[in-house]
Amino acid sequence: MVRQRQAGAAATAVAVASVGLDRDPELFTEVLRLLRGYPFKRHPRILWSELKKEADFYQVPDLNDLAPPPPLVLPPEMPATTTIRLCRAPTKKTHWIPRSLCGPLPNDVRNKSYHLSICGAQALQAIDDSVLPKLGFVQHDDDTMDFTRKEKTVFYAKVDGLLPEVPVHPREMIRKTDEEWLSVTYWQ
Numbered sequence: 001m002v003r004q005r006q007a008g009a010a011a012t013a014v015a016v017a018s019v020g021l022d023r024d025p026e027l028f029t030e031v032l033r034l035l036r037g038y039p040f041k042r043h044p045r046i047l048w049s050e051l052k053k054e055a056d057f058y059q060v061p062d063l064n065d066l067a068p069p070p071p072l073v074l075p076p077e078m079p080a081t082t083t084i085r086l087c088r089a090p091t092k093k094t095h096w097i098p099r100s101l102c103g104p105l106p107n108d109v110r111n112k113s114y115h116l117s118i119c120g121a122q123a124l125q126a127i128d129d130s131v132l133p134k135l136g137f138v139q140h141d142d143d144t145m146d147f148t149r150k151e152k153t154v155f156y157a158k159v160d161g162l163l164p165e166v167p168v169h170p171r172e173m174i175r176k177t178d179e180e181w182l183s184v185t186y187w188q
Contacts (some may be wrong), residue, residue, distance in 0.1 A: 027054040035060065040068045074155040074181060082106060084137060086129055086145035089116060095126040096145070108135055108173050108187075136171065136187035153185040 030051055034040060040048065048068060055063045082102060089095035095116050098105055105113070109127065112135065116126040129145070137147035151173065156164050163182050168175075174185040 023057070024050075024054065027051055028058075031055050031058060031060060034063065034066050040066060042068065074157055077155070078153040080151045080153070082137075082149050082151060084109060084132060084147045084149075086127070086132075086147070089124065089126060091116075096129050097124050098127045098132075101146075106173060150188040151185055152188060153183055156182045156184070158182075 026046060027050060030040070030043075030046055031054055034051075034055070040051065052063060052067075082100065084105070085099045085101055086096040087099060089097050097116075098109060098113060100106070100109075104110075105125070109132070110125065112131045113125040113127040116124045132147045133139075135149065137149045140146045140148065153174075156166055158164075158180055163177065166182060166184060169184075169186060171186045171188070172184055173187055174183075176183045
């Protein structure tokens, strides 16, 4: 009688084993994590689409509310060139008036300039022509007073909602913070 019970239990175990599900245990574990309230963590072996299919198989409702945000794609590094033209001020002493050929003067140039008052005219911003090379500008040729500088804007993404610590560089010109990234413009 004991042998009949053991044989019956073995047959039942075989029957249960043949009904078992052959699903991916990693995906099932992640579905359970989501149901327990944990956020989806990006993983090299688990894609959200696979996890969604697994949850659909188990008929888990409203999984879309737990979907991760779309990946952040940063703009490419943006090279640019700024050209400054120096014009001689109408004074006895030589003063150079900087003019940007592509918008307002950059902040670093404006910070190195000084106010020049000319009788009967509004005050002008003047700059010593030796300052521009120190700010990365290169003179085209001796015939013109055009100076150019190459610049590059680099974007740094937030990590877990926090901005990375990017130390201030001596060639840094502009630093802007956005909701998703930090952009820093450097002169080269």
